[in-house]
Amino acid sequence: MATAPIEPPQRLVSSLSGDPESPVREWLDALPTLVQQRLEAWDLTLERVQAPGGRSSLVCLVRQKDQTPAALKFPVPGGVFAHEGTALEVWDGWGAVRLLRSDAASGALLLERLQGGVSLRSLPEAKALLEAAGTVRRLWVPAAPEHAFETLAGRTEEAAETLRTAGALTPSAGPLVDRALELRRALPDGSDERFLLHGAFRQGKVLAGERAPWLAVGPSPVVGERAYDLATLVLDRFEDLAAGAGAAAAARRRVAKLADSLEVDRDRLRDWTLYRAVDIGVREVAAGDRQRGELLLEFAAWL
Template identity: 55%
Template sequence: MGFEPPRRLVTALPERYGDADAADWLGRLPGLAERVPREAGLTVERMVAPGGRDSLVLLVRDAGGEPAALKIAPPFTRPDRERDALAHWNGWGAVRLLAEAPGDSLVLERLHPEVSLRSLPEAKALLEAAGTVRKLWVEPPAGHAFETVTERTARQASAMGDYRADAVAGELTAAALAAREELLAGPAEELLLHGDFRQGKVLGGDRAPWLAVGPDPLVGERAYDLARLVRERVEDLVASSAGAPAARRRVNRLADSLDVDRERLRGWTLFRTVESGTRALTGGRRQEAEWLLEFASWL
């Protein structure tokens, strides 16, 4: 099967996981895209494009002709954690795991990749997103191997430290790091979280209207998981003259609708937005960084 990897995957993977590992896996991807479906007894229909930032998704049919999706991800993205989370949710609020395939690849329920919550008006999208994410917040399985919010954000905070003295991001970076320390100072919830929840990660389905995909699961508090959703359509908010009050209203509305503490959601939104903003600066995506840092300054 001849194909060219999606541009989004080729661009995003090195930024998140390093040039060397990404280049090695991307070099092997054409062979994997041919071998894995064949060994799993699947017939490929087409590749999903633009697709994800850390995996290749192929629309396939199994030996009986039933539709499915095959997700091929590099081992350094820990697809085993996604597998374990999807198995634990067992289709409740999330795409159903149908089977495993060679090389930690996943055979998933076929959804509608062209239809995400981003296709809805903003107010409706946020309402549906809230209804979906609340289903995912369950007790983690016994003996799980998921990392915690503390562990993940420790790595992120270490990388952000270089921006403490930055003329553009320094003040916000210091505030975000201080917010993280305060948020982690006391006891918190220990629930299974999606880890990367946003409107684009909720797709239309047949079994249920909306189902979450692409988790980067971890264990921690709901406010952390909700924080990425707060900054949805950040470019529209930045372009609006009422962006700042709209952002603060969104924090309060989402927190209240899901019984999450407003200040904890605000704090995690600040940290996660600045972390994304400094990562965008590192990756040379200056326009995106400016949007994110302006949004963070409103919080």
Template identity: 55%
Template structure:
């Protein structure tokens, strides 16, 4: 099946995934034949870590076929989506290694398209549905495990960010983990662009990188959404702090814990962005971190 992978995906994938990228046309064709699908189109610009094609099932019903590289752990994404079973998240229709057949959402309509205050409200209402007890015998990693790897990398590349911010981020993580009590299933990569319009319900989450831990960790990435808008205003620092307090209050969270995880995740994300040549993205995250 001949097609050009979206350039966003091509640019974002690490070099180690080049073999998978080259096999994409064959992988898509194999999945389409196995499931008896008709392809309408490949979603573009699409995501940075997967290929999504809009398809029709043998009965004519719409669906979306998602192909992910081996490093993306599609099995864990599938396990989380099946645990949620369509409550707050996209529903799994079929799955095999490296491929997920999902209910069709509206990829061109995300919560990010709404005015900021409405977007935060809808996003918060969606993510709270995902915070459930993880299934027995689950294979999800914990917040401590994931952030442990990230903290080690952050320490190794500490010259990519101001020393005070790096120290503050690492210290916040240690303090937060020492007082962590919640063990809930989390989305892991939740932000406005991960909430798409649906037909069953208005908004559904997609693209989880699931793990187990406290809710404040899951909400921290949402704080950084539209950071460029905050930075463009003179009231940016106070607006950022109000956003933390507002989100924490709307979901009955401790604002200090949300602030701490936002600091860690912003600084960690900035160092990765800097190492990947995404300097502007790194600068925005570091500026927000300095305001917290």
């Protein structure tokens, strides 16, 4: 077992609050201790911290007592990642990484080891979309009547004010922001579907495995209609789509193709894609990536 303290990757440190009094910053400062406690409690041997890693979790590559490889993950506490472990328990390895152990106090998740450097983005676009569609279909299971997850109505309501504020930084996007907010009010109430969704599904969230060729990771689970999950898949590699001839028509064809292949209503998928493109686009502009943000807004306008 490791005795030297771990050091969180710079990407994670940079993405979190600089306020030393914030709960997230306190969690970040406590991470070395939390990791060491889990290594000892679960009899794990640390191989290395995964770097550059993500912006919302720390992942350590470890070995269990029997030398089986695994991944020890600490998601940022609270927010959309609060029920990641619960969702993985529901899926029990069907289409998603398998949860081996969890600790409610620290939020730690012990996961089967996947090939972190090999995602669906390594495949040609057509093949990647096909594999992604097959993977996300497996995750869509009916939610239990008394589920613990956030609903689409709740999640999008919380995001509405941020969308409105961020949209003010891009006055030219005003009509698109208004349309997205209109859709946000109408869409959650327009469907009777109550499926457990990944919530952040895209090609980069599907990694190569040994137990199955491709498995989803990093859910921010939410309950609602399938079109919401599929919308971010429509947006995958949108830069490549935008660079080609007839980009607007190609975007609409992608919506139709994915909707039909997964038996999702075309119009609802189009509307959820427009909403998510605007939501992500204005946030990107607000965060300083104007080029990417404006291209996402252009994608929304094509729909």
